[in-house]
Amino acid sequence: MKDTSTEYFADDLIIVGEGMVDAEPVTEHGWETTLLLDFGNAIAAVRSKEDLFDTVKLFLRRLNILRGYAIRMINDDGKTMSTYVHDRTVTAPDDPLILEVAKTRYPIKDGIQDRVLNSDTPVFLMVDEEIAQGRDAGYLHFWKSVGFVKVAGMPLQTASRKWGILWLAMQEINVPLVESLCSLISIAISNIKTNEQILVLKEKLEQENQYLNEQLSNSYSAEIVGQHPAMHHVYKLISRVAGAPSSVLILGETGTGKELIARAIHQASPRNNKLMIKINCAAMPANLIESELFGHEKGAFTGAFERRIGKFEQANNSTLFLDEIGELPLELQVKLLRVIQEREFERIGGKTTIKVDVRIIAATNRNLEDEVEAGRFRADLYYRLNVFPIQLPALRERKEDLIPLANFFISRYSRQTGISVKGMTAEVARALQGYDWPGNVRELEHLIERSILLTNDNTLTAVHLPGIKNEPSVQDDAPPLTMESRERYHIIGTLKRCSGKIGGEGGAAEILDIPSTTLHSKMRRLKITKKDYK
Ligand SMILES: Nc1ncnc2c1ncn2[C@@H]1O[C@H](COP(=O)(O)OP(=O)(O)OP(=O)(O)O)[C@@H](O)[C@H]1O
Secondary structure, rough: OOOOOOOOOOOOOOOOOOOOOOOOOOHHHHHHHHHHHHHHHHHHHOHHHHHHHHHHHHHHHHOOOOEEEEEEEOOOOOOEEEEEEEEEOOOOOOOOHHHHHHHOOOOOOOOOHHHHHOOOOOEEEEHHHHHOOOOOHHHHHHHHHHOOOOEEEEEEEEEOOOEEEEEEEOOOOOOOHHHHHHHHHHHHHHHHHHHHHHHHHHHHHHHHHHHHHHHHHHHHHHHOOOHHHHHHHHHHHHHHHHOOOOOEEOOOOOOOOOOHHHHHHOOOOOOOOOOOOEEEEOOOOOOHHHHHEEEEOOOOOOOOOOOOEEEHHHHHOOEEEEEEEHHHHHHHHHHHHHHHHEEEOOEOOOOOEEEEOOOOEEOOOOOOOOOOOOOOOOHHHHHHHHHOEEEOOOOHHHHHHHHHHHHHHHHHHHHHHOOOEEOHHHHHHHHHHHOOOOOOOHHHHHHHHHHHHHHOOOOOOOOOOOOOOOOOOOOOOOHHHHHHHHHHHHHHHHHHOOOOHHHHHHHHHHHHHHHHHHHHHHHOOOOOOHHHHO
């Protein structure tokens, strides 16, 4: 028996068709509260339209004598509404009328939907009356065809906006209860929409990321110049090892391209969706490298004001490039060996063991076997790292690559500086071929960069090689380059060629034939800092 006297029901009872089962007696607040609590819990877990459909289906069916329901949402155009979720039990799922209603965008201002949206309380409709008044919306006809006589529409809204309408066809309606359900559904819809936006953004970011990665990997392979058989052998080794997690040891003189090859391996590996992390083992004292590699906890030592995440943690699921591994202090070699073997470590001052999946690529210009023999490098670490060695040839051993490399750098620096240089004279090419290139590709790169800055022509007519007196000459129609900027370029170029060494044998001061104190004061005056030549 239904209890129509109860305060929980509105005066307007909605009678929808015949043959209805009577409502469950609602005599206590308890039933309502339980339903609301259950619904609230279920709705909190709703993340998608499908979840909402399942939850609404489950709970609305617990309402008394429900004939049918639908949620219609305001479309992005702000002018029309479409079915979002609807009761699929009202007709056969392939009923042409329900399919039509489900896909049609009905104008909001049809005298029905706008009426509900502008109301804060449920709006009750007599279907026949609406049709008799000339309202012609397809959904009205659908309601009539399935025998809905009266329906109630409730606005779905959160503080920030109106979302749509919940339509209910039921025999009786408990207004406060349904209003509470509407509030919960509105929150769920707002969450779903936010979630959808996040997913769209995430997908967009992933696509951009993939695009950037492709660009990066293409740019790395496009950046390696070399057709000498020794370089082809290197390419073959890269393609063999890239896909595996094995450690790689890249050997070669300074400036032969060890870092470039490390990046190419990383880019060709499945870890290429994360950045390769690099650490230069020669650049810092032992205690700093330890903290760089493993990180430290706050207060681990004097000056450790904050917790710091080390390179190993940063490189989790990626590649850690240990440059100049031959310079790593012995005490740290033991710790490195442990991480490579056990894939775990602790931050300095930390008690928790951190597990990582890091692929190691190490590089050195030292002969590690000699270092092991001399007791400066641990044999066990050497064997661990030497799983897959790649030896890079010195530039002097692949002279046929010299001119293609020089042309590659000419076009790179011509582009970067905006100084149009197309190539070099035969004389310059001969000079390049005749030189021994102790600084390898890096030395060639710096030489070309400097020569481009000094040239007045669109062809390189002169290069300054150590021991060869053929400074580029300044022509009468030279572009307006001041003495000061010429001097600056010249000093930076020389410093680059000396790998930043200022004084002493082979230093920039010696090559420029001035005392190193003079060079220092010139550098101060011309505001030349390390970042200009390193
Ligand atoms: N085959 C190559 N093609 C194009 N550029 C190259 C090639 N080899 C090296 N380079 C360039 O030469 C410069 C030095 O290369 P890289 O830093 O990789 O050398 P390295 O062997 O790691 O040097 P170091 O031992 O001093 O750390 C970089 O600018 C790099 O791009």
